[in-house]
Amino acid sequence: MKKLIITGxxxxxGRATVEQAIKDGYFVIAADKDRQGLERLQGVHGREVLETHVADFSDPAVIKGFIPALYERHTTIYGLVNNAGIYHGKSVYAYSDEQIDEILNxxxxxxxxxxxxxAEREMKHEAPRAIVNISSVAGEVGSCDALYGATKAAVIGLTKANAWNFAPFVRVNAVSPALIHETAIYDTIPEYRRVEYARQEILKDPILPSGVAEVILLLIGEGFRHMTGKVIPVDNGAYPR
Structure with missing residues (x-):
């Protein structure tokens, strides 16, 4: 059973990706700062397919220590989904210094x-591995939340650079969602931005977390073994680019 790390x-x-990964036969290592949310997940899925870790990725010590700690328990891990993220939906003028540090972290x-x-630990195995980063349409076309847009643009740059850095064994791709319904972020997005996203979409079936999860698992899987350094939009055709 291949092992897959999913943050957020x-x-x-994130939760939809956990559900899809388990359905597809992965053992999932799930990380989030939401202890109760993880406990709900663990209540649904047994420990034979799911391992949970409470982790706050705004903490530099957690960021630097998380992967080394996992490898004290696991010899090898097949994939990593970098999904954890913050969105405030407010002007750059409204950010405190602490919030700037937090979102950058x-x-x-x-x-x-x-x-x-x-990648450092898995490249030595000289076998296929995969990373999927979650960016956003905001990283491609801009955002009313400048810090969010800037970090998601940086994720795209990091994805392309690390596709080179980690070749030939670790593939690195990104998913770029647009307006995703039934998420914590959805209600934070200003109404005028939600209206604009909806206006741009040429497919009208609302995008749910499960729809994004399906794309993430495709990118992780062997079917996309020839793809790296790519950004895949999940956006109902909005913002042609």
Whole structure:
């Protein structure tokens, strides 16, 4: 059974990805700061398919220590889904210094450390491995939340760079969702932005976390073994680019 790390696993896209990964036959290592959310997941899935870790990726010590600690328990891990993220939906003027540090840590620095620490340990096996990063349409076309948009643009750059850095054994791709319903972020997005997202969509079936999860698992799987350094939109055709 292949092992897969998923961060931000307790809710939204992360939880849907856990569910899809278990359905597809993976053993999931799920991390989130939401202890109760993880406990709900563990209540549904047995320990033979799910291992949970309470982890706050705004904490630099957690960022740097998470992967090394996992490898004290696991000899090898097949894949990493960097999903944990923060969105405030507010002006750059409204950010405190602490919030700036927090969003940079969770949305970008965590991906830097988790990715390099994972790849460093797995490349020695000289076997196929995969990383999927969760970016956003906001990283491609901009956002009313400048810090969110900036970090998600940086995730795209990191994805492309690490596809080179970790070749030929670890593939690195990104998923770029647009307006995803039934998530904590959805209600935080200003109404005028939700209206604009909906106007741009040329497919009208609302995108749910499960729809994004299906794409993530495709990218992780062997069927996409020839793809790396790519950004795959999940956006109902909005913002052609």
């Amino acid at each position: 696993a307790a809710n939204g896209i 969770v949305n970008l620095k965590a991906l830097v450390y988790l990715s390099k620490d994972f």
